[in-house]
Amino acid sequence: MSTSPYLRDPDVQLMLRVKDGDDSAFAQIVERFQNRLIGIFTNMFADNALAEDLSQEVFLRIYRARQGYEPTAKLSTWIFQIANNLASNSRRSKGRKKEVQFKVSNSGSQPVQMGENNVVEKSGLMPTRQLDNVELMERVQVALLDLNERQRMAVLLHRFEGMSYADIGAAMELSPQAVKSLLSRARENLREILENYVT
Amino acid sequence: MEKLSRLSTEDRENLSAYLDGELDDGGTQRIETLLVQSSVARNDVELLSKTYDLLDELPRPDAPKDFLEKTLATAKMEQVKHPISEQQWFITTQKMLILSGWTVALVVASAIGFMVTNQYVERPDDALIQELPLIQNLDRYEEVQSVEFLDLLTADEKLMEEMRKATSYEQK
Numbered sequence: 415m416s417t418s419p420y421l422r423d424p425d426v427q428l429m430l431r432v433k434d435g436d437d438s439a440f441a442q443i444v445e446r447f448q449n450r451l452i453g454i455f456t457n458m459f460a461d462n463a464l465a466e467d468l469s470q471e472v473f474l475r476i477y478r479a480r481q482g483y484e485p486t487a488k489l490s491t492w493i494f495q496i497a498n499n500l501a502s503n504s505r506r507s508k509g510r511k512k513e514v515q516f517k518v519s520n521s522g523s524q525p526v527q528m529g530e531n532n533v534v535e536k537s538g539l540m541p542t543r544q545l546d547n548v549e550l551m552e553r554v555q556v557a558l559l560d561l562n563e564r565q566r567m568a569v570l571l572h573r574f575e576g577m578s579y580a581d582i583g584a585a586m587e588l589s590p591q592a593v594k595s596l597l598s599r600a601r602e603n604l605r606e607i608l609e610n611y612v613t
Numbered sequence: 614m615e616k617l618s619r620l621s622t623e624d625r626e627n628l629s630a631y632l633d634g635e636l637d638d639g640g641t642q643r644i645e646t647l648l649v650q651s652s653v654a655r656n657d658v659e660l661l662s663k664t665y666d667l668l669d670e671l672p673r674p675d676a677p678k679d680f681l682e683k684t685l686a687t688a689k690m691e692q693v694k695h696p697i698s699e700q701q702w703f704i705t706t707q708k709m710l711i712l713s714g715w716t717v718a719l720v721v722a723s724a725i726g727f728m729v730t731n732q733y734v735e736r737p738d739d740a741l742i743q744e745l746p747l748i749q750n751l752d753r754y755e756e757v758q759s760v761e762f763l764d765l766l767t768a769d770e771k772l773m774e775e776m777r778k779a780t781s782y783e784q785k
Contacts, residue, residue, distance in 0.1 A: 437685070444684050448676040457671050466677065470684050477688040481701045547670075554670045572633070573668045579635050590635075598629035605664040612663045 418485045425489035429476075433483045440480075444473050447493055454494075454570045458501055458563075460555060468504060472496050487584060494575070494585040498567055505563055550611060557607040565600035568593060619653050628658055632665070 420426045425446065431439035451472055455465035475496050558566055564586065571577045571585060579590040579597070588596070605612070620628070624647065630636050631644040647654045697703050741748070757763055766772060 437689075440688065441681065441685055444681050448680055448684075449673070452676050452680075453673045456674055462674060465674075466680065469676070470680070470687065473684050474688055474691065478691070550667070551670045551672065554667050555672075558668070558671065569668065573665070574673070579630075579633070594626055594630050594635065597633070598626040601629050601661050601665060602625065604667075605660055608664050608667055611667060612660055 420485040420488055423485075423488050426485045429480070429483055429489050430485065432477070432480045440473075440477060443476070443489070447473075447490075450575065451493070451497055453574055454497060454567075455501065457555070457558060457570055457574075458566060459504070460559060464504070468497070468500050471500055475500075488581070490575070490577075491581055491584045494571060494577070495587070498586050501563070501567060553608065553611055557604055560607055561600055561603055565596055565603065568596045569600045569604075572597060620651075620657065624654070625657070628654065629661060632658065632662055 418426075425443065428439045428443050428446075432443065448469060451469040452462075452465050455468045456462055459465060472493060476493065558569065561569065567586060568582055571582045577585070579593040582588070583590045583593045586593070627636060627640060627644050631641060636644060644654075648658060747754070
């Protein structure tokens with residue numbers, strides 16, 4: 415354990431303190447990762463409430479596993495591995511349908527149903543530029559939700575977290591080569607869907 | 614898509630990896646040569662890059678203000694309510710007991726199996742061992758040929774007497 419290369423990771427140091435019973439270190443981990451996890455889950459499912467529940471469950475699992483923790487990887491890799499497993503389980507258990515999509519609200523946790531009509535309805539209420547931004551955001555969300563689940567998770571970990579192919583592979587239990595193919599196909603799909611929005 | 618079809622799947626994957634800075638020196642050089650030579654590749658790279666940049670439009674909501682507090686409280690509550698069956702020492706002990714149980718069961722099953730096999734299952738050698746006296750004297754039995762002939766010999770008192778004498782003489 416003393417030779418683990420991951421001991422230099424400050425997050426790993428925090429987790430080792432959690433293992434030793436330091437709850438303030440756990441609070442720091444939650445603070446460091448809460449927005450990141452909620453961001454990933456929100457864009458995975460387009461549902462703020464679900465994103466918060468899943469993020470909390472990630473932290474609770476970390477807390478429950480603290481006594482058996484060994485620094486065998488970067489803490490972020492472990493956390494996103496748990497997040498990926500939870501996302502997979504959530505999809506399986508809820509059987510969520512793709513066509514039901516929700517608009518994401520930055521202020522609250524209530525999901526608001528989103529669809530093409532909402533954009534049209536709002537057109538009379540917003541300045542043109544704002545409408546364009548909202549519409550573009552919604553189009554990108556729809557395009558993202560059109561990807562299969564693994565592509566979506568890989569894209570989010572790559573774009574939001576800036577994770578390398580190797581780290582994404584570790585989190586999703588894939589080889590770096592598989593991640594390369596996954597992200598390439600995801601990019602192609604996004605390009606096809608968003609062709610009209612690329613200037 | 615028409616333009617894309619002119620690039621191989623490997624090239625497309627490498628273009629994407631090139632944009633992500635995930636290619637080694639050789640791969641990077643190969644893609645850069647391809648970009649110099651192919652307008653299709655240049656167009657692809659530009660479009661892929663611009664499309665990917667659109668992901669910056671996605672929302673990145675912050676956690677609610679009470680998220681940290683609620684998470685810590687829930688974790689604490691779980692700790693208090695933690696049933697004995699979920700505590701680490703209990704889980705470890707339980708695992709060891711299960712492992713020991715299986716080990717004992719395996720040893721007992723092996724011993725019983727050995728004994729049963731040894732006791733009741735006939736091996737090809739068993740018949741040979743059982744018939745060993747017969748096999749050892751097979752040549753003599755073949756010379757005798759029949760039991761009736763032996764009966765006739767034993768019925769002859771004089772002959773038997775002669776044989777006893779000859780045997781005792783040989784033993785001396």
